[in-house]
Amino acid sequence: EVQNMINQLIPKALQEKILSKLGGLILMGSLSPNVTLVVDEYKGLSINEIFEASEIYLRTKITPSIERLKVSKVPREKNLSVTINKGEKIIDVFEGIQLIWEVICIEDQKTSFDYEGYFSNEKVERKSIELSFNRKHKEIVLNSYLPYVLERSKAIKAENKAVKLFSLGSFSGDYEGGPWGSVNLDHPSTFETLAMDSTLKEELIDDLDRFVRRREFYRRVGKAWKRGYLLYGPPGTGKSSLIAAMANYLKFHIYDLELTCLTSNSELKRLMVSTANRSIIVIEDIDCSVELENRGVGGYNQSDNQLTLSGLLNFIDGLWSSCGDERIVVFTTNHKERLDPALLRPGRMDMHIHMSYCTPCGFKTLALNYLGICNHILFSEIGMLLSDVEITPAEIAEELMKSEEADIALARLVEFLQKKKKAKDGESKFEGGNEVDEEGTKSEETNEGGEKKANRKKRKAERRKCFLQQKTRR
Ligand SMILES: Nc1ncnc2c1ncn2[C@@H]1O[C@H](COP(=O)(O)OP(=O)(O)OP(=O)(O)O)[C@@H](O)[C@H]1O
Structure with a gap:
């Protein structure tokens, strides 16, 4: 009753004011037992x-x-x-x-x-x-x-959260990402669909989980909250698919940093500081992105007017990484052996992940993805052939897409693998007779592949630059 009277006589706001002035001590028992x-x-x-x-x-x-x-x-x-x-x-x-x-x-x-x-x-x-x-x-x-x-x-x-892919020159019409344009990623790759060594996959997932839950740890030990991964392996082994799987798993946006579009360290810094927290910065094909080796590797040339590997690495490890939270940096390469030692130094990239040719275990993941089957009479034959030849998951995926009928698709895959094996057996016989010559030819081929790729990247960068210039003019 007293409570009712108080409520009728004193407006609620005034009651609260009186209560707060009195420190809630006197009237607490007699007023409502609830607080709002x-x-x-x-x-x-x-x-x-x-x-x-x-x-x-x-x-x-x-x-x-x-x-x-x-x-x-x-x-x-x-x-x-x-x-x-x-x-x-x-x-x-x-x-x-x-x-x-x-x-x-x-x-x-x-x-x-x-x-x-x-x-x-x-x-x-x-x-x-x-x-x-x-x-x-x-x-x-x-x-x-x-x-x-x-x-x-x-x-x-x-x-x-809708995961986005930010890149230079793919504008969606909004400028929310500063110099970056974005589209929704919509890449279906996940850790379940990814064909890779299962132990490595688990290790990576554990590493990512540990990373995102250790905010306090990084703060306590005075380290920037960032993690670096180096993905290496031949083309078509799933490096890009792995990046998409990581982004989908963590719900982090991806920033595709095309170094060939940049000319200086200062430009790089401007771009890096405009990336958001909880994101993955990707630098693909680091070995042929720019001729970083000729631009003062190791800290000799720190000029902001040039783009240097040391500039890039210093920035990633230094100021930029302490400007934000939960940063992941991924470098990819098809040729780990060509990388500058500065990149491979311990502590630089936290995990080196080898994306290998398709293994029997990886094949099972692909068969489940593409044909929806976990077992088949041809699995053991395919497994044996895969141990003999080097085939990328991308090649296997292409074969599996040729028919919706599992029997037909797998029979064709067996044929394809047998052909590859024959070719390889023929090659190795040939190699046996011309060991010295072949080695030379082989390394030339690899170099040629690398050069072709570098040229392709240069052309792509030119196109992006043109696009950017047009955009700016508009
Ligand atoms: N490990 C994998 N697991 C599942 N699918 C894969 C895998 N590797 C390749 N693929 C399939 O092949 C396609 C091409 O692979 P992806 O672009 O990821 O390879 P990459 O290693 O990044 O190649 P590159 O070095 O040329 O960029 C993918 O879209 C996917 O369909």
């Missing part, structure tokens, strides 16, 4: 992170009894967003404590003056979320429950 936290949408001009997190968290707590929901979708977001409407209440339980959430919307008048001094009143909606619970649980709510809501919302956000 008001979470406004904005704090000044900035969005209130707790509001944002609560909204996301409450989406997962929607029950069938809720009558009014709001649904929306923003451009480029994959999923619809369903939230509770104003006035609706949601009950949550945390460590046995009952918590009541309510969405509140208050219409307000906003007075503004235009440049001629006329003022106008416009109606604005102020949104807030209220959280009520028994006041004796205040400490638990503030110290455990709200941090939990923040953590959960972060995870939910990450799950729903």
